[in-house]
Amino acid sequence: MNLLREHGSERGESGETLAFLVLWPAMLMAVLLMLVHAFIVSNARAEAELAASQGLRAAWQVAADGGADFAGDQDAPSAMAGAASDAVARVAADGEGWRWWTPGGTEVYSDWCQPLGAVGRPDTGDTGWVRVVVSGEVFGPLAALWPNRWDRISTSAQGPAVLLPPEGDRYATVPDADLELC
Secondary structure: OHHHHHHHHHHHHHHHHHHHHHHHHHHHHHHHHHHHHHHHHHHHHHHHHHHHHHHHHHHHHHHHHHHHHHHHOOOHHHHHHHHHHHHHHHHHHOOOOOOOEEEEEEEEEEHHHOOOOOOOOOOOOOEEEEEEEEEEEEOOOOOOOOOOOOOEEEEEEEEEEEOOOOOOOOOOOOOOOOOEEO
């Protein structure tokens, strides 16, 4: 009887040891992969935010270079959108280290994108709004497990497109929620 009890207890202990030897490393590796993926995604998001910010600055530069003529120029919004897209591409291609993402698309929204004379388009001397949206694909160890969720990022930068200082309160305007795509 003692022989059976001893043999049974050894058997139970070996089952626990086997579970410990198999499950513990697997759980540890899963946690490590999640941490690495979170690090990669946060770095990719930061790089995409930098690209969106540079795109917004490029749109501002085109608007500032246009000055008062910007409000009457039909091609000015496309020049603003093109400059923003080019700036995003330059930032995404620049860098010495590993890039954690590739840009998938750049969209520029603004109230300047409406046709001339349209209601809601700013006049000369008014402040318009620009939003640069950058989306891309992330390279990470868990990206393939949940497609279109863990392998994508999207971020935006938005601000005023100041052409000439508006008269009165310069902070009076608010961004329009229904911006037109340039």
